[in-house]
Amino acid sequence: MSNNFKVDFLDHVAISVSDIKKSVEWYEKVIGLKKHIVPEWGDYPVMLLAGKSGLAIFPAKSKEKTSSLIPEDIRIKHFAFNVDKSNFELAKEKFKTLKIPFSIQDHYYFYSIYVRDLDGHEVERTTLNDGFESFYK
Numbered sequence: 746m747s748n749n750f751k752v753d754f755l756d757h758v759a760i761s762v763s764d765i766k767k768s769v770e771w772y773e774k775v776i777g778l779k780k781h782i783v784p785e786w787g788d789y790p791v792m793l794l795a796g797k798s799g800l801a802i803f804p805a806k807s808k809e810k811t812s813s814l815i816p817e818d819i820r821i822k823h824f825a826f827n828v829d830k831s832n833f834e835l836a837k838e839k840f841k842t843l844k845i846p847f848s849i850q851d852h853y854y855f856y857s858i859y860v861r862d863l864d865g866h867e868v869e870r871t872t873l874n875d876g877f878e879s880f881y882k
Contacts, residue, residue, distance in 0.1 A: 754797055754798055755798050756797065756798065756799075757792070757794075757798065757799050757800055757801045758799075758800055758801070758821065758824045759790065759800070759801040759802075759803060760800060760801075760802060760803070760821065760864075760866055761802075761803045761804065761805040761806070761864075762802055762803070762804065762805060762862075762863065762864045763805050763863070763864055764863065765788075765789060765791055765802055765803075765804055767863055768802055768862065768863055768864065769791055769793065769802065771862055771863050772793045772800065772802075772862070773793070774843075775839070775840070775843060775845060775860065775862075776793075776826065776868060776870075777795065778793035778794060778795050778799055778800065779793065779794055779795070780792070780793055781793070781794050781799075789802065789803050789804060790802055790803050795826055798826070800824075805864070821866060822867065823859065823866070823867035823868065823869050824866075824867075824868060824869065825857065825868075825869035825870065825871045826868075826869070826870050826871070827870075827871055827872070828870050828871070828872050829872060830872050832870075832872075833856065833858065833870060833871075833872040836858055836870045837849070837858055840858070840860060845860050846860070846861075847859060847860045851874075852871075853874070854873065854874055854877045854880050855871045855872060855873055855874060855877075855880075856871070856872055856874060857869050857870065857871040857872075858870050858871075
């Protein structure tokens with residue numbers, strides 16, 4: 746018997762934000778996630794979903810800097826949502842329309858477009874480049 750297990754999908758990433766209401770609005774408007782109400786949990790976390798994947802948003806406990814014992818590099822670098830090519834282009838146009846700064850990077854197998862949320866978390870939308878459809882198999 747094998748002790749290996751299979752991961753089905755990324756369920757969620759949990760982030761802390763300075764203003765839950767504004768962040769929920771931003772992720773709905775800019776990224777296209779949908780708020781999912783879970784009454785049993787109370788006010789937070791607020792779940793924002795795209796299919797079975799999404800974000801759990803918590804209030805930041807303090808605006809003070811974290812302990813100097815924790816290296817600044819121990820943090821979420823970014824999180825990514827996969828989209829098809831047409832939705833990648835729609836995201837680019839949406840960011841332009843909303844005047845949200847973004848950058849695009851070619852990662853050989855993928856093209857990625859990056860934006861920052863209201864608290865500086867880097868959010869990526871990524872799409873497979875032509876010819877690499879077997880990447881996930």
